[in-house]
Amino acid sequence: MAKKRVLSGIKATGRLHLGNYLGAIKGMLELQNSGEYETFYMVADMHTLTTPYNVDELRENRMQVVLDYLAAGLDPQKSVIFEQSDSLSGELSFYLSSVVTVARLSHLPTYKDKIKQFPENSSVALLNYPVLMAADILAYKAQSVPVGDDQLPHLEVTREIARKMNELYGLDFPEPEQFKTSGHYVPSLSGEGKMSKSVEGSYINLSDNLDEIKSKLAKVPTDSGQGAEIPQSGGVASLLTLVELFEGEDKRKYFEDLYKSSGVKYSDLKIELATAIFNSIKPLQERRSEFEANSDQVREIILEGGARAKSICRQTLNQVREAMGLFTK
Numbered sequence: 001m002a003k004k005r006v007l008s009g010i011k012a013t014g015r016l017h018l019g020n021y022l023g024a025i026k027g028m029l030e031l032q033n034s035g036e037y038e039t040f041y042m043v044a045d046m047h048t049l050t051t052p053y054n055v056d057e058l059r060e061n062r063m064q065v066v067l068d069y070l071a072a073g074l075d076p077q078k079s080v081i082f083e084q085s086d087s088l089s090g091e092l093s094f095y096l097s098s099v100v101t102v103a104r105l106s107h108l109p110t111y112k113d114k115i116k117q118f119p120e121n122s123s124v125a126l127l128n129y130p131v132l133m134a135a136d137i138l139a140y141k142a143q144s145v146p147v148g149d150d151q152l153p154h155l156e157v158t159r160e161i162a163r164k165m166n167e168l169y170g171l172d173f174p175e176p177e178q179f180k181t182s183g184h185y186v187p188s189l190s191g192e193g194k195m196s197k198s199v200e201g202s203y204i205n206l207s208d209n210l211d212e213i214k215s216k217l218a219k220v221p222t223d224s225g226q227g228a229e230i231p232q233s234g235g236v237a238s239l240l241t242l243v244e245l246f247e248g249e250d251k252r253k254y255f256e257d258l259y260k261s262s263g264v265k266y267s268d269l270k271i272e273l274a275t276a277i278f279n280s281i282k283p284l285q286e287r288r289s290e291f292e293a294n295s296d297q298v299r300e301i302i303l304e305g306g307a308r309a310k311s312i313c314r315q316t317l318n319q320v321r322e323a324m325g326l327f328t329k
Helices: 018-034 055-072 089-099 102-106 109-117 129-139 149-169 210-218 234-247 249-260 266-292 295-323
Strands: 004-011 037-044 079-083
Touching: 004 018, 004 129, 018 037, 018 055, 018 266, 037 055, 055 079, 055 266, 055 295, 079 295, 089 129, 089 149, 089 295, 102 149, 109 129, 109 149, 129 149, 129 295, 149 295, 210 266, 234 249, 234 266, 266 295
Parallel strands: 004 037, 037 079
Antiparallel strands: none
């Protein structure tokens, strides 16, 4: 029985952080190493173009994400690791866009949020973001997509597009399902929302050294360190969640008990937490250094992954072109 295909990716907007690692990459590793799935992991560089970006930074970030992937344990012998722009999904997205309306896309909550965030950049590319996402998924006929609940509206668009293409043109696109991995929600250091590369000061990079981590944690807002009720939001809640993630539930309970009794000395908590975080990501940094020292190997991995992705995408693209009445190369 053929393995089910899974596709996932992370935008090329900077080096990966703890939220990316615990929330996404650990789940990607779980799928890769299970032996039950054919896994495709891309650097979503084309998606980066939908919001304001710096050209030189994008060039750099594309490679940085690949290095972080490899350092975290994504294995080119087990997964197809490639750059989105090196596939043919851009052409496929145009064909798919013919079966979805502007009204459907413009009412998506994610689109509305981005328009509020970037009012001067209401581009067609941003509007078509979900269609390109659909093309990425359907190009490989992936049955499962490990995405968070915030991406479910986009996934539903993909399902609608697959259904419409099948009805109109007799194609065989699967209607992909959300695949929930054992990833963790990692809170922002600001105490609001989750870690995000788009919010400066909210994240700890996988590449940060111990001093950088200490400096970032030192800026997390706190309170007096003592009270009858444990805070459920804000900086203190974020710190306690990070303590649980990197030091365990018992250590979190220890600090919560202190909070309700003699009080927490946050300077001690932050130094201890910084050390635990650094010790957790240090092996990744060491592996990353090895790949950085062998740039030819990394380039070969990207080229091979791109060739494999493009080969599969081309098959799908030719099926679509023929079904829609276009010439097949």
